[in-house]
Amino acid sequence: MRDCFCTINLDQEEVYRTQVVEKSLSPFFSEEFYFEIPRTFQYLSFYVYDKNVLQRDLRIGKVAIKKEDLCNHSGKETWFSLQPVDSNSEVQGKVHLELKLNELITENGTVCQQLVVHIKACHGLPLINGQSCDPYATVSLVGPSRNDQKKTKVKKKTSNPQFNEIFYFEVTRSSSYTRKSQFQVEEEDIEKLEIRIDLWNNGNLVQDVFLGEIKVPVNVLRNDSSHQAWYLLQPRDNGNKSSKTDDLGSLRLNICYTEDYVLPSEYYGPLKTLLLKSPDVQPISASAAYILGEICRDKNDAVLPLVRLLLHHDRLVPFATAVAELDLKDTQDANTIFRGNSLATRCLDEMMKIVGGHYLKVTLKPILDEICESSKSCEIDPIKLKEGDNVENNKENLRYYVDKLFSTIVKSSMSCPTVMCDIFYSLRQMATQRFPNDPHVQYSAVSSFVFLRFFAVAVVSPHTFHLRPHHPDAQTIRTLTLISKTIQTLGSWGSLSKSKSSFKESFMCEFFKMFQEEGYIIAVKKFLDEISSTETKESSGTSEPVHLKEGEMYKRAQGRTRIGKKNFKKRWFCLTSRELTYHKQPEFIERKDAIYTIPVKNILAVEKLEESSFNKKNMFQVIHTEKPLYVQANNCVEANEWIDVLCRVSRCNQNRLSSYHPSAYLNGSWLCCQETSENAHGCKPCTAGVPADIQIDIDEDRETERIYSLFTLSLPKLQKMEEACGTIAVYQGPQKEPDDYSNFVIEDSVTTFKTIQQVKSIIEKLDEPHEKYRKKRSSSAKYGSKENPIVGKTS
DSSP, X not given: OEEEEEEEEXXXXXXEEOOOEEEESSOOOOOOOOOOOOSOOSEEEEXXXXXXXXXXXXXXXXXXXXXXXXXXXXXXEEEEEXXXXXXXXOXXXXXXXXXXXXXXXXXXXXXXXXXXXXEEEEEOOOOBTTBOOOEEEEEEEEETTEEEEEEOOOOOSOSSOEEEEEEEEEEEEOSSOOOOSSOOOOHHHHHHOEEEEEEEEOOTTSOOEEEEEEEEEGGGGSSOSEEEEEEEOBOOOTTOOOSSOOOOOEEEEEEOOOOOOOOOGGGGHHHHHHHHTGGGSSSGGGSHHHXXXXXXXXXXXXXHHHHHHHHHTTOHHHHHHHHHHHHHHTOOOGGGTTOSOOHHHHHHHHHHHHHSXXXXXXXXXXXHHHHHHOOOOOOOOGGGOOTTOOHHHHHHHHHHHHHHHHHHHHTOGGGSOHHHHHHHHHHHHHHHHHSTTOTTHHHHHXXXXXXXXXXXXXXXXXXXXTSSSSOOOHHHHHHHHHHHHHHHHHHOHHHHHSSSOOOSSHHHHHHXXXXXXXXXXXXXXXXXXXXXXXXXXXXXXXXXXXXXEEEEXXXXXXXXXXXXXXXXXXXXXXXXXXXXXXXXXXGGTTOGGGOEEEEGGGEEEEEEOOGGGTTOSSEEEEEESSSOEEEEOSSHHHHHHHHHHHHHHHTTOTTOOSEEOSSOEETTEETTTOOOOTTOOOSEEOOOOOXXXXXXOOOHHHHXXXXXXXXXXXXXXXXXXXXXXXXXXXXXXXXXXXOGGGGSOOSOHHHHHHHHHHHXXXXXXXXXXXXXXXXHHHHXXXXXXXXXXXXXXXX
């Protein structure tokens, strides 16, 4: 049995790590990671490790997917076979190379050819043990009967070394000088010779680590006297690769990868206008937003950009109300209200995830932290009880947690976001109109979302809602599942008002009898009344700061030691809408003297810091009214997220800087501009502004571009829907057998047809600038340039 965990890597850089699943050969992780990719990459890789307490963790195997292949796997759940991890195959980065062929006349009159190899630089080499490497290169001329090798100097602590070293190799000899205008290299020599460049990390006292290689045939100079290009470093197999590898197991992944080219805002005006008019279209099924949901292969693809765009323009409430009303028309039983997986329920689910994040943190996080960090057993199923467990004690533990969580939820109405309250109010009114004889439906319409789809889901999956860093362990999951089931049933007004509970398990029915008291029913009703009323609520942000981000990073000591690793210290950072704090570890939070605070209003700029400042990657600086705070994140994704959220929270500050120093102030001068005054004005303009909303970061152009891409991908289905509208308009008789269009919701064929025509016209117009951009991009990124390096020959 093994203690397994997985890492997600961009090339060789780890960006996320799962929890450890102990004593299992079939670990179930159930962890979800969403992140923006802040840099170019070749592979998205997943490594499976066996945790080792005393030695280095053992790498069991990996799944590496090329960037170009990600689209083929996107949106599909797939089992990938694990491949062996060989240090010679773990490479990333590129090398800049120039080759020349010179003709030389020796003193005795003979002619020889000289190959000049200029190794200029490398870019994006991997970190070694979390630090920048000490790279050097070996340059070899390899042929059937020769292997001449030379070596560059070692460059210290850098992932982007500038070598600028030139090496000379004699490639052909001639018996005597002839009067030819140019000496031609013999064809067979050219075909057999190649330049091989190997990159290594200098290990000093330990073995050097292979970083990658490229092989360039000398015949690239056949038609030209010089050749200059960037090459991607390639793995090496040393010829030891066997035809059959051991079965290392497999890893199940569900990857959703999107890549969009966002044009300037003016291009998206017509599409944005059409989408924002959707709530006003009668019937709603004829609107552009609803049609998008109908034609997408997966409704979830359409829901996220639609909800974000409509939220940004305060149009989500009328749209969600209209599609929910359409749902209600098809609902015959009040007990199944909003239980399906329709466009309406998915839109509301996504809206609650986006706007309800802070609400969940202030309501659930303290109790979930207590549950996850406690070892109290709450198992009440007699079959699953461990030896020595007391079921009565476990019931008391479970009841304590349920009561504490329930009490916090029903007292939290003032923290419920206004958008959620507005939609709940609309749902309640519509449900009452649809089922006027059912007194409970006004409550079950709201509880089916706020309890069933919001609180209960967040309790059982706290990591998905960023309430916990990882998927909990098996015992904690079981505890959370029992709590979630109870909370869900407590919140279901219908089940509380009946004599029987909805549990299938007898032990849960027995446990739930503890809660069948009038007090719980009154508390739920009062809470549902409060969050679905039209009364204006005071924003929770005015009474307490909004928690935005937290995590462990490294900070540079403020003017203490100048040398050694002690210069950078691990600290726990926490950002709210009011202040940025850092301290030694989360457990030191109560020691006031150990917490350092930077008020958000004092932040003047947040920018990246050049790697050359401290020979460290993923660094950024928080420039405030005192000395700049230099911070190193654990990876490029984390650095990008911190810079982004810090910029957003401080963008409206007074006295924000217009320029900054991209390097550090060390040994009496700024490394970037060599100015000696520590107060010298910045030498580089600050990064442009970012979206202002610190809780909901929405780039409307990007969301509209995503919607354009979805319409483009779904054009064949849009065409079918258009044909269906024409068929319905012509044939007015009763519908017989199911047709191609029976899967579409078409209430008004004429209005729907007109909307589809508008969508197609706008998409066609948007196709032109996209095609121009693609042509420009392909022509500007010349093959062999830094942006589009050559994928070289491998072993």
